[in-house]
Amino acid sequence: MKRAPRMLLAGLLALSAAGCAGLSPLQRDQATHIVAQARETAVDCDRPSTACARPSPLRQLGARAFAESAPGAPRHYALLLDYGQDALISRLDLIRSAQRSIDLQTYIFDEDDAGHLTLDELLGAARRGVRVRVLVDQLAALRHVDTLAALAAAHANFELRVYNPVLGRARISYPQYLLAAACCWRQLNRRMHNKVLLVDGMVGITGGRNYQDRYYDWDDEYNFRDRDILVAGPVAGEMEENFEAFWHARRSVPVAALGDVARRLLRGGVPEMPHAPYAVPARVEAISRDADDPLLVHERLVQAALPVGAAAYVADPPDKDGGSYEEIAPSTVHMRELIESAADEVLLQTPYLVLSRPAQEMFEALHARPDGPRVVISTNSLAATDSFITYALSYKYKRRYLRDFGFNIYEYKPFPEDAPIDLDATGAVGVQWNPDGTVDIRTRDDGYRGSVPTEVHMHPSGSGAGQRGRPEARAARQSERMPLEREYSALRYAGIGVNRRVPLQRAGVRIGLHSKSLVVDERVGVVGTHNFDPRGDNLNTESALVIEDPAFARALAASIRRDIAPANSWVIARRDKPPVFSGLEYSLAKVSEHLPVFDLWPTRYATSYEFAPGPGCPAPLPPDHPGFRECHRPVGDFPEVNLGIKSVLTRIFTAFGAGLAPIL
Structure with missing residues (x-):
């Protein structure tokens, strides 16, 4: 055998031994004990019946739908969420209104502004007495082991599980991805693509959006035109039933039981939650205020909800x-x-x-x-x-x-x-609003040639309209990344950037x-x-x-x-x-x-x-x-x-x- 193939084989064997080495029962018990000892148990609420929840016009839709339903004649309210800003406001409004439970299931959960904001809100709900369960897919969620280790012990009311963890790890590197493709292709290729946010078993959101800036018009290079649907009423029970099946499935593993997270806990205890400053704090503050504005939520979202039957x-x-x-x-x-x-x-x-x-x-x-x-x-x-x-x-x-x-x-x-995209919220353009409702936009100078169209229809949301021409937004440009970069990571070795x-x-x-x-x-x-x-x-x-x-x-x-x-x-x-x-x-x-x-x-x-x-x-x-x-x-x-x-x-x-x- 030639030297290069021998070295490659030796490397893969070494990587296999390192990647597949499981935890001993003693190590797993020790990691679980560390988490149990470190978890917060205090609740920042003196009203356990409502968990100090903020009144929510969207959650009220659920109460109304249940009140108007009868056996054999269900009532629901359905709201299409085309605008990314509306989709994020809806999530914040519902999380802050939760009284008993929040269940979140997603494929991508990034550690950018949108991801960190959502995590902050979920942890805030847990600390006021709400049971919060988060189920993420292994390949595309939460990039850092320290984040996962910190979340494992964040609070007694917060639990995180990872679906289908190949090689018994929460995170896998590019070489480990190749190893998994070689040894466990069938398992590696089966991913959880479901996306659900469910509050109190009354109101749920599902659709195409994950938790990453570009799903909410917050990326200054590339954003998705996406769609969610918010539904309030008895069908939330079906959503909850399916979430329960995933939560208790054999492929859904508590994060502290995974090899890389457990070893991090055994090596240094529970780390502090790594939370870099928001790239664009003004934008985060603006959308947080919008979500706390009941009149805005009612006029922009609740009034657009359609009453439907089954x-x-x-x-x-x-x-x-x-x-x-x-x-x-x-x-x-x-x-x-x-x-x-x-x-x-x-x-x-x-x-x-x-x-x-x-x-x-x-x-x-x-x-x-x-x-x-x-x-x-x-x-x-x-x-x-x-x-x-x-x-x-x-x-x-x-x-x-x-x-x-x-x-x-x-x-x-x-x-x-004429797309439902808030270009102003991306932070990549300067915006001049015109009396006819169109806008003239000016892009940053980053080496591109030419110019974008001068007339672009946008959603004049409160969170976007209050931030026109922010210099700090332009300074927050992120490096290029593919939303499905882990799913396509083997292409790194395919040459000339085929994806x-x-x-x-x-x-x-x-x-x-x-x-x-x-x-x-x-x-x-x-x-x-x-x-x-x-x-x-x-x-x-x-x-x-x-x-x-x-x-x-x-x-x-x-x-x-x-x-x-x-x-x-x-x-x-x-x-x-x-x-x-x-x-x-x-x-x-x-x-x-x-x-x-x-x-x-x-x-x-x-x-x-x-x-x-x-x-x-x-x-x-x-x-x-x-x-x-x-x-x-x-x-x-x-x-x-x-x-x-x-x-x-x-x-x-x-x-x-x-x-x-x-x-x-």
Whole structure:
């Protein structure tokens, strides 16, 4: 054996011994004793019946819903949370109102401003007598062992568990990730993607948002256009039941029982909570004040809640594994049944348009029906996506999606002009508000070329409008990171950055789509965590809230239609046929598309189009309309991307060459 392979093998064996060395029973008992002795038990409240909770207009929605419900006739109130600032205010309001319990389940929990603020609020609730339980996935939550060790002993009313801790650790390094991929691939690849915040078993929030700045418009480089739903009423009991199943599952491990955390406790006792100063304290103070303003919460949130009847929480069990399709994915099966029931229209929003084989067969059969529904897809463009790999696979199958499935595809722009994003809150722009409700924005000078659009519609929230042009916000720019960086950490060794966001031709705060929603016939609406992809079908656990109510479905549809409007999305359609050999080109492209890894044909069946308004084109037309080409102009396969077609295709080929398509 050559020297390099021997050294690599020796290193992996040493790493294996270090990474897999478990705790002895004595060590585990000692770590547990340290935590028990150090935990605070004092409660800063002399009213145990209410735990000194602050009155909350949102929690009151839950009390109202239960009071208006009757056996067989439940009442719920549903609130779509499109704006990141509203989503964070809602969470703060509910946490401060909790009287008995708070259950939080999430995939990503970062240690940035949004993450630290949420932790501070949860610990404050625990100290006033509320039972707080937090369940996080191992791969993408709480980066530092000291933070985890401190939280293990923070308070008797606060408990933290880690789901599916590979190698028996709370944190794993990049080399340990590779080791886990080699020794425990099946376990490593099964993650908890559910996201729930539940207060007193009365009001819950679920949807796409994790706990990280870029989900709440607080990142100065890249933010998500996301969506949550707040629901008040009896369905909160179903959410609580599913959380209990996860909390007591064998894969959910108390943080002090994990090797790296326990050894930290045994080595130095319980550390102080590491809490760096907020990057933008003024922003944190502003949103905290907004959450404490009952009039603001009532006018901006409570009044927007819709009264609905029955609601269902559809969630996978914690022991979901690789069995049959129907058995392993209740969320997938339910979504499929809803889509198959469509008569007129399926409106689906997913950031990552990668379909499993059963999903492809379903949409093909739907398209073959004589009276099949129109299928409208809202997803990311290459310029907007945070996941190059998944866009590469979507790009590969454009012909199939359009021709075989009949999709109308709209790809989100990186600089949408009418999006529910508070650009001012990002701290990356100076804002000048105009009398007509639009704003002129000025970006920081950071080496980008060009400028962002001068008219961007924003939500004039109290927390954003009070901070225009903050110099400290610009100074708080964070280093680039991928939201799914641990899930894609093996790509570190794949070369040329196959999953990095592509450079763009213009400056500005980039926006990427992250919401996962479905509307069927404007009679039923779904908001959840499922990306409608193979990972959601077979690997990740997922959840969704399903509401069969026309008013709610129309509101959700209107939100998605805003995202696919010309100001915010490009439309994908068949490119013009070449003057000669069009049939041969189509056949060769189709053959290339079916290659298992590489797709070498350089010409795509479809490309991106921009709406071109004019006297004869007052409104955009769907791509299957006879007048589509008269009202739309082609803008290329990768609009806004500052890479040549050859460079993009090289990265796509490298992505598939890394062999990662099967796990997307």
